[in-house]
Structure formats: structure tokens, C-alpha cells
Amino acid sequence: MSYQAALYMLMYAHRHAPHASCSHTGIPNALLIPLKSLDVLCAVAVLQAWQLYIGVDLAVKTWPAVMNKEGWLEQEHTTSDLRGMRGTFICGCIFSFLAIMNSFNTIVTITEKRQHEARKVQQRKRAG
Numbered sequence: 001m002s003y004q005a006a007l008y009m010l011m012y013a014h015r016h017a018p019h020a021s022c023s024h025t026g027i028p029n030a031l032l033i034p035l036k037s038l039d040v041l042c043a044v045a046v047l048q049a050w051q052l053y054i055g056v057d058l059a060v061k062t063w064p065a066v067m068n069k070e071g072w073l074e075q076e077h078t079t080s081d082l083r084g085m086r087g088t089f090i091c092g093c094i095f096s097f098l099a100i101m102n103s104f105n106t107i108v109t110i111t112e113k114r115q116h117e118a119r120k121v122q123q124r125k126r127a128g
Contacts, residue, residue: 052099058092
């Protein structure tokens with residue numbers, strides 16, 4: 001489960017669970033704290049920034065293995081760990097890409113939800 005899903009589950013459980021525990025998540029209400037949308041946005045932004053930092057750090061520390069000519073066309077030395085380091089470089093790049101795209105998609109989702117709510121308010125004003 002992603003951290004975003006966990007945060008949304010906590011928000012949903014807090015809003016919809018007036019009894020001792022939320023039946024959807026099994027989280028006791030005593031553990032649920034009131035979450036404002038700004039708190040959640042800050043938490044999501046911090047976690048996405050942390051994910052980006054980890055991915056970039058992995059890629060930066062392992063990029064010399066990608067530039068090394070050894071092992072691309074011929075066998076590498078048995079003591080060399082170039083294949084593992086190259087794999088780690090690719091994982092770091094993918095992790096960074098996912099963090100950036102998650103950030104963009106979070107912003108798009110929030111914008112679309114606000115536009116949808118604004119349309120609902122306008123329709124209510126016109127109708128009533």
C-alpha cells in the first residue's frame with residue numbers, strides 16, 4: 001500500500017467512523033487525529049520529495065558503474081559488482097521518475113477536484 005493510500009484511508013476513517021473503530025480500516029478512533037487537507041498535502045509533498053531524494057541519491061552514487069566499459073561486451077571480473085551497480089542505477093532513475101510523476105498527478109488530481117467542486121457550487125446557485 002502506498003503512503004498516499006494510507007493517508008487517504010486515515011482521512012476517510014476519521015470522517016466516517018463515529019464509533020470505537022472504523023470498520024473499513026480497523027484503526028481505533030483513538031489513533032485517528034483530525035487531518036486537514038493542508039496537513040495531508042504537506043505530508044504527501046514531504047514523502048514525494050523524500051522519494052525523489054532517495055532515487056536521485058541512488059542514481060548519482062552508482063552512475064560511474066554505467067560509464068565503466070568493463071562487462072558490457074566481455075565477461076567482468078568475479079570481484080566486480082558492476083551488474084548490481086548498474087541495476088541499482090536503473091532503480092534509482094525509475095524511483096526518481098515515479099516521484100516526479102506522482103507529484104504531477106497529485107497536483108492534477110487536486111486541481112480537478114477543486115474545479116469539480118466549483119462546478120457543483122455554481123450549479124447549486126443556478127438551481128436554487
